[in-house]
Amino acid sequence: MWTYHPDLLAVPVPRYTSFPTAAEFGDEVGEGDFVQALADVRGDISLYVHIPFCEKICWYCGCNTSAANKAERVASYLDALNHEISLVAERVPKGAKVSRIAFGGGSPNGISPIDFVRIVDTLIVHFGVTNPVMSIELDPRTLGSEWASVIGAIGIDRASLGVQTFAPHLQEAIGRVQPTRMIENSTAMLRAAGITSLNFDLMYGLPGQTMADLDDSLEQTVALGADRIALFGYAHVPHMIPRQRKIDASDLPDAQARFAMAAHGYSFLLDAGYVPVGFDHFALPGDSLAQAMLKGTLRRNFQGFTEDPSDVLLGLGASAISGFPGLLAQNEKNTGRYRMMLSQDRLPVNRGIARTAQDQHRGAVIEALLCRGRARIDETLRAEALPLLRPYLDADLCEIDGEDLVIRPGGVPYARSIAARFDPYRKDSLRRFSSAV
Numbered sequence: 001m002w003t004y005h006p007d008l009l010a011v012p013v014p015r016y017t018s019f020p021t022a023a024e025f026g027d028e029v030g031e032g033d034f035v036q037a038l039a040d041v042r043g044d045i046s047l048y049v050h051i052p053f054c055e056k057i058c059w060y061c062g063c064n065t066s067a068a069n070k071a072e073r074v075a076s077y078l079d080a081l082n083h084e085i086s087l088v089a090e091r092v093p094k095g096a097k098v099s100r101i102a103f104g105g106g107s108p109n110g111i112s113p114i115d116f117v118r119i120v121d122t123l124i125v126h127f128g129v130t131n132p133v134m135s136i137e138l139d140p141r142t143l144g145s146e147w148a149s150v151i152g153a154i155g156i157d158r159a160s161l162g163v164q165t166f167a168p169h170l171q172e173a174i175g176r177v178q179p180t181r182m183i184e185n186s187t188a189m190l191r192a193a194g195i196t197s198l199n200f201d202l203m204y205g206l207p208g209q210t211m212a213d214l215d216d217s218l219e220q221t222v223a224l225g226a227d228r229i230a231l232f233g234y235a236h237v238p239h240m241i242p243r244q245r246k247i248d249a250s251d252l253p254d255a256q257a258r259f260a261m262a263a264h265g266y267s268f269l270l271d272a273g274y275v276p277v278g279f280d281h282f283a284l285p286g287d288s289l290a291q292a293m294l295k296g297t298l299r300r301n302f303q304g305f306t307e308d309p310s311d312v313l314l315g316l317g318a319s320a321i322s323g324f325p326g327l328l329a330q331n332e333k334n335t336g337r338y339r340m341m342l343s344q345d346r347l348p349v350n351r352g353i354a355r356t357a358q359d360q361h362r363g364a365v366i367e368a369l370l371c372r373g374r375a376r377i378d379e380t381l382r383a384e385a386l387p388l389l390r391p392y393l394d395a396d397l398c399e400i401d402g403e404d405l406v407i408r409p410g411g412v413p414y415a416r417s418i419a420a421r422f423d424p425y426r427k428d429s430l431r432r433f434s435s436a437v
């Protein structure tokens with residue numbers, strides 16, 4: 001279904017979970033900008049709560065996380081997080097309502113269930129939350145019955161399991177050993193706890209991974225009834241993520257093999273009845289993510305593809321990013337400095353970028369291309385982008401339909417590369433991003 005054009009994938013491009021991307025953030029944005037943006041918030045807003053701890057650190061992981069092996073350090077982080085929640089909540093105007101809360105990390109279940117309940121209580125009390133849609137990222141290696149009970153009692157009904165691969169030799173190669181029985185037990189416990197939308201994260205492009213390995217992981221994922229699947233290509237960038245140095249890079253699939261794996265995964269999951277969502281997500285037709293895709297209301301934010309319609313996402317916790325129409329603002333990444341800022345009653349925002357009207361316009365075009373495969377292009381953008389798009393148009397990966405640019409079915413793996421033609425920041429920062437497939 002997909003044709004491999006190595007020259008059109010040669011240039012690394014961002015994942016565009018925001019525009020401008022985090023690579024454009026600078027230290028000119030701080031607490032004052034964030035407080036001003038908060039004051040203007042109205043209507044439904046979403047929260048993301050970052051818990052930067054995991055019981056065991058996987059070698060491939062690029063997340064801001066560390067081992068939860070020092071109780072005192074975890075406790076003081078959670079105190080700071082609870083304090084941040086109260087400081088942010090008191091600045092949110094009365095007219096705003098929290099309708100969604102996502103817990104991520106790290107692994108939220110890298111902390112104790114009691115500590116987690118305390119965070120949820122703080123959110124409910126300070127934001128006055130009633131009946132939000134709640135989701136949580138989970139590590140099967142630390143998911144016990146106590147955690148399942150807490151998830152059920154709180155009423156969280158969406159969960160994402162870090163699976164990556166079922167193949168034992170690949171799990172060894174990436175430092176994440178979790179036997180199939182563990183994933184099956186986690187799935188059963190989460191279903192019994194009331195999880196109605198369960199995502200499995202899977203990876204291709206792992207060292208030593210064969211097409212048969214990928215097939216097996218896809219088959220087991222489908223058999224376990226995952227409602228959503230995110231199929232990511234492993235990006236080996238040890239110069240940026242030092243913990244990846246533990247991974248033997250001598251057996252990594254080359255670019256063409258990675259492309260073949262992405263294509264195979266795509267057609268496998270379509271044949272299994274999943275709806276393709278954007279360029280790397282899949283969902284069963286009844287799932288809300290597939291419904292958003294089918295209705296044309298899919299969005300993209302820091303968590304990837306989402307059905308969340310809100311334009312305001314408040315990030316809480318070290319390194320968390322908040323998004324407003326006119327501002328992207330990131331918290332201090334270092335947990336020690338994050339704690340110190342909060343101990344001084346300061347909101348820990350210290351990086352970001354003001355989004356100009358032009359940024360918002362280009363961001364809407366990029367989001368539309370990635371989420372709907374179609375975007376209205378005004379004359380100015382058309383004149384600028386058409387020469388850059390010529391190779392993609394000539395290869396039938398996209399086409400002009402009236403005033404719209406449309407990504408054709410064979411152009412799906414090139415969607416990020418096509419969208420990048422509307423990104424004027426790209427020229428200076430290409431080397432910082434991962435391969436487009």
Ligand code: SF4
Pocket residue numbers: 053054056057058061062063065105106107139162
């Ligand atoms: S469990 Fe997830 S967040 Fe934690 S180290 Fe592994 S991949 Fe990273």
